[in-house]
Amino acid sequence: MFESVLVANRGEIAVRVIGTCQRLGVKAVAVHSEADAGALHVRVADESVLLGPAPAAESYLDIGRVLEAAQVTGVQAIHPGYGFLAENAEFARRVTDAGLVWVGPAPEAIEAMGDKVAARAAMAAAGVPVAPGTDPLPDADAAAAAAARIGYPVMVKAAAGGGGIGMAAVDDEPALRTAYETARTRAERFFGSPAVFLERYLPHARHVEVQVLGLTDGRVLALGERDCSVQRRHQKVAEETPSPGVTPALRERMFAAARRAALAVDYRGAGTVECLVPADGSGEFFFLEMNTRLQVEHPVTELVTGIDLVEEQLRVAAGDPPALDPDRLPEPHGHAIELRIYAEDPKRFLPGPGKITRWEQPSGEGIRVDAGYAAGDTVTPYYDPLLAKLCVWGADRPAALERARAAVAGFVVEGPKCNLPLFAELLQQPEFVSGSYDTGLIDRMRR
C-alpha cells in the first residue's frame, strides 16, 4: 500500500476518499482553491496545498498545478474522485509520466469510453446491447434526417459528454433542431468538443448501472447493480440497490454484459457500466456509457456488500491483492438508498449557495452521511451543488424506506437552498414506494 496519496478533488468525495486513506494508515493530501481554503476536505486532510483561484479551470482542473502539488508533498499516488480530472486521459498519462501512480484505469480505457460514439461501437462489437443511434452529426439538417430514420422520440447527446449536460429528449423536428443547437453550444463549452449524436429515446425506462472492479490479474468482477432512475435534468438525485425493476435473470445477464464491457477495454479498478432497462418487462437492456471512475452513488453498493470500493481502488493501483475474495463475492445483504442533498430548491431545482447557519445530520444504525460541509461553512457558486449524500440501509426495502423517512425528517440544513423537502415527498410518493417508477418520475411529480 502507498504511504501517501493526493486526493485531486473537493467536497464530499474528497472527504470520503481521505477517510479510507487514513483508515489504511495512508497519509492523505488535499488540494483546494482559494474559495475552499477552510473547506471540510482541507480540515480532515493530513496536509493541504493551495492550487489557485476559485474557478475550477484555474484550480481543480489545472493539471500542472495538481502535479506540482503532488511533487511538493512527495505523494506516491493521485486519486481523482469523480468529476474534474477523473475521466481526463491526458491527466492520467501525465500523472504516470511524473512517476506517480494513477488510481484509476489506463488512459486508453478512459479514452475508449470517453467518446460515447466510439464506446457504443466498441460495446456492440463486444456483444453488449446498445440502443439504435447515430455517429456525430455535422448539422441540424443531418440530425433531422437521422431522427426521421431512427424514429421519434430521440435523445440528443454530446459525444464527449456526461452529467446530463446538453442532453434533451425530443418528440419532433422543430424541437430536435433547437435541442441540436443547444447541445452543440453546451458540449463545446463544457467538454471542448461540439460533437453531438442521437440515440433512440426510451420514454419508459429505468436507469440501472453495474459496479465493476477490474483486478490486477485482468479479471473483472461485477459487484452489484444500482437503480438511478430518480433524476431531474437527466441528473440523478436518488439511487438504490438492489433495483426493484431487475429480476434475478436480468441481473445475471446485465452482470455478464458489464464484465464483457470492462474486459473489452482491459479495465482496472472501479468502474460503472450504465444501462437503460425498458420498463415493459421485456427483459431487454441497452448500454448507455461506462464511467471510468468511482461513481457518486457507490455507497449503496458498499452498504449491502460491506466492500470499501475506495480501498479496493487503492489496492488495485498499488498492485496489492484485493481485500475481498474474488472467488467468493459477498451476497448482497438488505437494501440501501442514497439521497443526494443538493443546495437547490425542491420545486424548480435552481441552485442557491450561501453560508450554512445550521447543519444537523442524522446518525445511528443503518445511516451513513457522506458530507462535504458542516455548520459555518459557505457554499459558493463555483462548484456543483452537492452538499452531502444521505445513505440508509435496511433489512429489506420497506425497512430502508422507513429509515430514510426518519433520517430526512432529522436532517436540518439552513442557509443555502436545500432539496430535503423533495425527499420527504419522494419517500411517500406511490410510484417510488411501490418501486414501479422510471426515469420520468420527478417530471411527473413536478408537472
Next chain:
Amino acid sequence: MADEIRAEMVANVWKVVAATGDRVDDGDTLVILESMKMEIPVLAESSGVVAEIAVNEGDVVQEGDLIARVE
C-alpha cells in the same frame, strides 16, 4: 409600467442575450446566469421593450440584484 427583474441567487453572468431597446415577449431570455455548474436563463416576465440591462458578462450578481428592466 416597468418590470424589474432581479437575481434569484448568487451567480455569474454568463451571457447577455437581450440589449437595451429590444422588443421582448413574456418568457424570452434576457440574460443567462451560471451558478453551481448550471445555466440559469433569466426571462422577461411581461412583453415590452428592454429599458435597461444592468449587468455585463462576467459580473457576479448577488440575490436581489437588478438584472434588467422591461417597460
